[in-house]
Amino acid sequence: MKKHKHQQPLRLCFLLPVFLFFQSISAVDFVFNGFNSSDMLLYGLAGVESRILTLTNRTYYSIGRALYPEKIPAKNPNSSYVYPFSTSFIFSMVPYTKTPPAGYGIVFIFVPVKGIEGADPAHYLGLLSFTNNGNPDNHVFGVEFDVFKNEEFDDISANHVGIDMNSLKSNASHNTGYWPDNSSNADDEKSFKELKLNSGENYQVWIDYSDSLINVTVALAGMKRPGKPLFNVSLDLSEVFEDEMYVGFTSSTGQLVESHKILAWSFSNSNFSISEELVTTGLPSFVLPKDSIFRSKGFIAGITVGGFCGVCLCALFALFLIKRKRRGVREREEMEEWELEYWPHRMTYIEIEEATRDFSEENVIGTGGNGKVYKGVLAGGAEIAVKCISHENDGVREFLAEISSLGRLKHRSLVGLRGWCKRDKGNFFLVYEYMENGSLDKWVFECDDRKMLSCEDRIRILKDVAFAVLYLHEGWEAKVLHRDIKASNVLLDKDMNGRLGDFGLARMHGHGQVPNTTRVVGTVGYLAPEVIRSGRASAQTDVFGFGVLILEVMCGRRPIEVGKPALVDWAWHLMGQGQLLNALDERLKARGEFDEEEVGRVLHLGLLCAYPDPSSRPTMRQVVKVLEGNNEVLDEVESEDMDVYLLRKMKPMGRWSEIPRDFGSSSHPTFEDIRQSHSSSMSFSWSNSMAEGR
Numbered sequence: 221m222k223k224h225k226h227q228q229p230l231r232l233c234f235l236l237p238v239f240l241f242f243q244s245i246s247a248v249d250f251v252f253n254g255f256n257s258s259d260m261l262l263y264g265l266a267g268v269e270s271r272i273l274t275l276t277n278r279t280y281y282s283i284g285r286a287l288y289p290e291k292i293p294a295k296n297p298n299s300s301y302v303y304p305f306s307t308s309f310i311f312s313m314v315p316y317t318k319t320p321p322a323g324y325g326i327v328f329i330f331v332p333v334k335g336i337e338g339a340d341p342a343h344y345l346g347l348l349s350f351t352n353n354g355n356p357d358n359h360v361f362g363v364e365f366d367v368f369k370n371e372e373f374d375d376i377s378a379n380h381v382g383i384d385m386n387s388l389k390s391n392a393s394h395n396t397g398y399w400p401d402n403s404s405n406a407d408d409e410k411s412f413k414e415l416k417l418n419s420g421e422n423y424q425v426w427i428d429y430s431d432s433l434i435n436v437t438v439a440l441a442g443m444k445r446p447g448k449p450l451f452n453v454s455l456d457l458s459e460v461f462e463d464e465m466y467v468g469f470t471s472s473t474g475q476l477v478e479s480h481k482i483l484a485w486s487f488s489n490s491n492f493s494i495s496e497e498l499v500t501t502g503l504p505s506f507v508l509p510k511d512s513i514f515r516s517k518g519f520i521a522g523i524t525v526g527g528f529c530g531v532c533l534c535a536l537f538a539l540f541l542i543k544r545k546r547r548g549v550r551e552r553e554e555m556e557e558w559e560l561e562y563w564p565h566r567m568t569y570i571e572i573e574e575a576t577r578d579f580s581e582e583n584v585i586g587t588g589g590n591g592k593v594y595k596g597v598l599a600g601g602a603e604i605a606v607k608c609i610s611h612e613n614d615g616v617r618e619f620l621a622e623i624s625s626l627g628r629l630k631h632r633s634l635v636g637l638r639g640w641c642k643r644d645k646g647n648f649f650l651v652y653e654y655m656e657n658g659s660l661d662k663w664v665f666e667c668d669d670r671k672m673l674s675c676e677d678r679i680r681i682l683k684d685v686a687f688a689v690l691y692l693h694e695g696w697e698a699k700v701l702h703r704d705i706k707a708s709n710v711l712l713d714k715d716m717n718g719r720l721g722d723f724g725l726a727r728m729h730g731h732g733q734v735p736n737t738t739r740v741v742g743t744v745g746y747l748a749p750e751v752i753r754s755g756r757a758s759a760q761t762d763v764f765g766f767g768v769l770i771l772e773v774m775c776g777r778r779p780i781e782v783g784k785p786a787l788v789d790w791a792w793h794l795m796g797q798g799q800l801l802n803a804l805d806e807r808l809k810a811r812g813e814f815d816e817e818e819v820g821r822v823l824h825l826g827l828l829c830a831y832p833d834p835s836s837r838p839t840m841r842q843v844v845k846v847l848e849g850n851n852e853v854l855d856e857v858e859s860e861d862m863d864v865y866l867l868r869k870m871k872p873m874g875r876w877s878e879i880p881r882d883f884g885s886s887s888h889p890t891f892e893d894i895r896q897s898h899s900s901s902m903s904f905s906w907s908n909s910m911a912e913g914r
């Protein structure tokens with residue numbers, strides 16, 4: 221069923237004037253109705269199974285790419301004229317049962333080289349990477365079928381088709397679907413039929429390019445091609461394309477996985493009718509059986525953004541009602557299959573009782589906001605920390621929030637949730653991985669000098685935490701705010717790696733939605749001014765908390781100490797006098813083993829993060845870059861004053877430009893001045909807010 225006709229001279233009976241223009245170029249056309257593994261160059265997870273090109277499987281954080289083995293002439297080297305092309309393919313995106321939502325999408329690509337270098341998994345779609353995204357030297361063109369709404373790339377939805385030129389920020393995009401032929405008014409938005417990309421259905425795509433116009437059309441496989449394309453864009457590919465390009469598909473998995481499959485593919489640069497040779501019927505179906513609500517399309521669609529939490533909570537409440545009367549060792553057997561896979565495991569009370577030796581006082585390792593924390597050892601030998609949550613103080617809500625978010629989040633710098641247990645109406649337990657070295661605040665504030673953390677260790681731990689917060693903000697399909705970043709919520713594992721814990725206050729938000737909580741949550745001293753004012757948390761308020769964390773860890777001072785100026789005010793004042801390095805922990809200074817440049821950079825970063833105006837704070841992504849000492853950033857520093865440099869670099873257009881650059885002079889504004897100027901309605905100072913909060 222396969223036909224190759226490449227490198228044949230162009231047939232002259234095909235008389236589109238456009239094509240006569242480049243007669244000397246050999247035509248390339250091919251049709252694959254099913255693949256075999258020698259048909260394509262396969263990279264990463266890509267493979268051929270039962271004649272289907274399978275780009276990804278359930279392996280997390282990986283790329284799958286398949287390219288046609290030979291380069292295709294893409295533009296005329298003499299005139300830069302981009303040759304037309306016409307391609308059509310049938311794909312299926314199949315979520316694995318019981319692990320919805322799924323990600324991340326398929327991209328039809330033109331790339332200049334073989335292989336997958338310069339591509340990252342997850343929301344980079346295996347197309348580009350964190351470092352090269354947007355670079356005009358990429359020479360990468362893609363048509364993305366994207367099921368992840370990424371704010372960073374201004375994605376319009378979690379179900380869109382986009383045109384990508386050297387960047388994942390699409391030049392044009394549209395929700396996936398088609399315009400039915402029979403609708404009386406083709407432009408009527410109401411007639412648009414949306415197609416859910418990762419429903420497991422087989423979809424056919426047509427992409428036609430000629431004379432700087434590209435048409436993209438999508439339909440259910442087997443359907444007649446809709447007369448009106450989903451969308452068209454006029455674009456000049458002459459700068460993007462090299463003379464010859466590889467063509468194929470790329471895809472990725474991240475924290476989310478799904479199987480991305482290509483069932484058939486045709487391509488031609490000479491015959492726009494070639495797609496007629498695709499076999500579009502009698503194809504295997506990958507639509508998931510509707511045998512449980514958790515596998516139905518409705519559920520998958522419902523949970524993609526935002527709705528997830530609600531569904532989880534309902535399901536969990538239903539579960540509570542059903543299970544109310546049952547407990548003991550039989551619980552586990554009574555659990556539904558999905559329950560076991562879907563959540564972190566539910567454990568029995570007996571298991572937890574045994575692990576903590578009947579909640580012995582000797583096993584108490586801490587007291588959280590809601591109750592005691594016990595150390596325990598499970599029957600298998602695994603060490604755990606059990607956090608008790610009581611019904612008062614919104615215990616139920618925190619409990620549900622915590623398992624519905626933390627349970628699904630996995631990152632090496634987050635404290636993993638192993639399971640949970642409900643004792644009775646009043647008491648819940650959360651079972652975490654045990655962190656051998658306890659919380660960071662003990663190491664910073666209560667340690668004797670001998671065991672004190674070195675400057676290097678402190679910065680390394682801050683980096684770990686920064687990665688964890690970045691993951692919460694961007695690594696997941698819904699933005700997760702931590703809301704309570706502070707030293708006592710950072711735990712250290714046996715290798716002294718920093719791990720962010722305690723998501724009791726986290727709430728999930730679909731990317732792009734404005735969180736509307738009005739209850740102030742967090743800890744005094746770490747709360748951003750706008751949170752105190754409005755009660756509204758955001759990614760920027762987490763950045764603020766992280767800034768305070770940097771300062772307290774580096775300065776060895778709690779954010780608020782009786783009889784002293786607030787930490788942020790104090791550090792800001794020192795920077796104003798050009799003496800920021802003096803803010804460093806006295807004990808570290810006494811030891812003298814530190815890299816002044818790095819410490820200066822980290823302290824500045826702390827101040828930037830804790831800047832009063834939320835819009836001037838860096839994003840966690842920028843924070844990570846600076847902490848990593850990104851060379852790109854550093855090369856530019858050279859002789860420039862670090863203060864000036866960071867301020868300029870982090871917010872070139874923002875309000876930092878208003879700050880006088882003569883840092884040594886007494887006209888330098890105080891932290892308070894700037895806070896006042898950015899938040900006129902705010903009339904407290906740090907010490908006042910402490911007084912209110914205490």
Ligand SMILES: *[C@@H]1O[C@H](CO)[C@@H](O)[C@H](O)[C@H]1NC(C)=O
Binds near residue numbers: 222259
């Ligand atoms: C795969 O395709 C190649 C090229 O068309 C062909 O020579 C080969 O026999 C095919 N192999 C299988 C197992 O079908």
Ligand SMILES: *[C@@H]1O[C@H](CO)[C@@H](O)[C@H](O)[C@H]1NC(C)=O
Binds near residue numbers: 264265266267277278
């Ligand atoms: C996914 O595919 C890769 C490469 O084909 C293979 O090595 C790996 O074992 C597969 N993983 C799973 C979970 O199927």
Ligand SMILES: *[C@@H]1O[C@H](CO)[C@@H](O)[C@H](O)[C@H]1NC(C)=O
Binds near residue numbers: 245296
């Ligand atoms: C480009 O110009 C050279 C020299 O005039 C000619 O030999 C070649 O065929 C041209 N290439 C194309 C693709 O037109």
Ligand SMILES: *[C@@H]1O[C@H](CO)[C@@H](O)[C@H](O)[C@H]1NC(C)=O
Binds near residue numbers: 400402404
């Ligand atoms: C178009 O066709 C579909 C299916 O054939 C039908 O359900 C729909 O009512 C038709 N719409 C119009 C406007 O004729």
Ligand SMILES: *[C@@H]1O[C@H](CO)[C@@H](O)[C@H](O)[C@H]1NC(C)=O
Binds near residue numbers: 428433447448449452
């Ligand atoms: C794009 O579609 C329009 C019809 O909507 C058609 O006139 C045009 O020729 C198409 N262009 C290409 C490059 O296929």
Ligand SMILES: *[C@@H]1O[C@H](CO)[C@@H](O)[C@H](O)[C@H]1NC(C)=O
Binds near residue numbers: 451452453
């Ligand atoms: C491109 O799409 C727009 C909007 O649907 C339409 O008005 C226009 O005619 C299309 N252009 C071509 C060349 O098909």
Ligand SMILES: *[C@@H]1O[C@H](CO)[C@@H](O)[C@H](O)[C@H]1NC(C)=O
Binds near residue numbers: 385390454455456
């Ligand atoms: C596509 O978008 C990039 C940046 O998003 C921009 O630089 C480029 O000019 C755009 N190209 C076209 C043809 O619109």
Ligand SMILES: *[C@@H]1O[C@H](CO)[C@@H](O)[C@H](O)[C@H]1NC(C)=O
Binds near residue numbers: 231234491493495
């Ligand atoms: C273009 O492709 C169609 C479908 O395969 C075929 O019928 C037609 O003969 C082709 N035209 C040329 C000029 O090759």
